[in-house]
Amino acid sequence: DIVLTQSPATLSLSPGERATLSCRASQSISGQLVWYQQKPGQAPRLLIYDASKRATGFPARFSGSGSGTDYTLTISSLEPEDFAVYYCQQRFNWPITFGPGTRLEIK
Amino acid sequence: QLQLQQSGPGLVKPSETLSLTCSVSGGSISGTRYYWGWLRQHPEKGLEWIGSIYNSETTYYNPSLKSRVTISVDTSKNQFSLKLTSVTAADTAVYYCARRLIAAGYAYDYWGQGTLVAVSS
Numbered sequence: 001d002i003v004l005t006q007s008p009a010t011l012s013l014s015p016g017e018r019a020t021l022s023c024r025a026s027q028s029i030s031g032q033l034v035w036y037q038q039k040p041g042q043a044p045r046l047l048i049y050d051a052s053k054r055a056t057g058f059p060a061r062f063s064g065s066g067s068g069t070d071y072t073l074t075i076s077s078l079e080p081e082d083f084a085v086y087y088c089q090q091r092f093n094w095p096i097t098f099g100p101g102t103r104l105e106i107k
Numbered sequence: 108q109l110q111l112q113q114s115g116p117g118l119v120k121p122s123e124t125l126s127l128t129c130s131v132s133g134g135s136i137s138g139t140r141y142y143w144g145w146l147r148q149h150p151e152k153g154l155e156w157i158g159s160i161y162n163s164e165t166t167y168y169n170p171s172l173k174s175r176v177t178i179s180v181d182t183s184k185n186q187f188s189l190k191l192t193s194v195t196a197a198d199t200a201v202y203y204c205a206r207r208l209i210a211a212g213y214a215y216d217y218w219g220q221g222t223l224v225a226v227s228s
Contacts, residue, residue, distance in 0.1 A: 001170075032212070032213075034212060034214040034215075036154075036215075043203055043205075043218035043219065043220065043221050044154065044203075044215070044218060045218075046211065046214050046215060046216045049211050049212030049213075049214040050212035053211075053212065055211065055214075055216065087153060087154055089154070089214075091212070091213045091214070094167055095156055095167075095168075095169045095170060095171075096156040096159075096169075097156065098153055098154040098155070098156070099153070100153045101153050
């Protein structure tokens with residue numbers, strides 16, 4: 001199975017600051033990476049697919065990048081509603097696997 | 108607007124079978140543009156993929172659960188189902204159904220509301 005490692009586990013920032021979240025795969029996943037946002041008590045919500053394509057409903061302050069084994073989710077200027085847990089997921093190989101998540105919390 | 112509505116018991120006894128159904132409204136479950144899947148999230152933990160079904164017949168299961176999982180589609184009711192046999196306390200989790208859209212990088216773009224299933228006698 002492909003193992004995804006996310007860092008940091010927790011990121012404490014203030015509104016208006018820039019957030020950089022990392023996802024590293026145990027082998028190359030050729031850009032086949034998805035990011036989800038999850039808020040307490042809610043189902044995950046699709047944020048980014050194919051490493052860099054933003055899903056409907058998310059503003060341009062969210063962006064994804066990366067290739068090979070290393071991927072990044074960037075939120076350029078945090079809004080209060082952005083504080084949540086973010087998961088990466090690979091679809092390069094079965095079984096689909098997820099990273100453990102990064103909790104983005106208000107500082 | 109597509110909606111996925113989950114139903115099924117929130118409490119299952121050890122060694123019994125967990126059964127959940129996901130009813131799809133606002134769109135058809137048939138066709139080759141989507142997969143339909145089940146995922147779960149243990150309390151305060153991350154997400155685990157259980158399995159998917161494609162074109163109503165081709166199934167893909169997580170090897171860690173494969174011997175106990177069955178996912179099926181009922182096109183006449185526009186719904187799909189999960190059965191997990193021989194459950195233990197380790198199967199206690201929030202279970203989600205979701206649609207996997209091929210055109211969106213095979214990502215899960217619509218999710219059910221989640222069902223907390225506790226395994227306890």
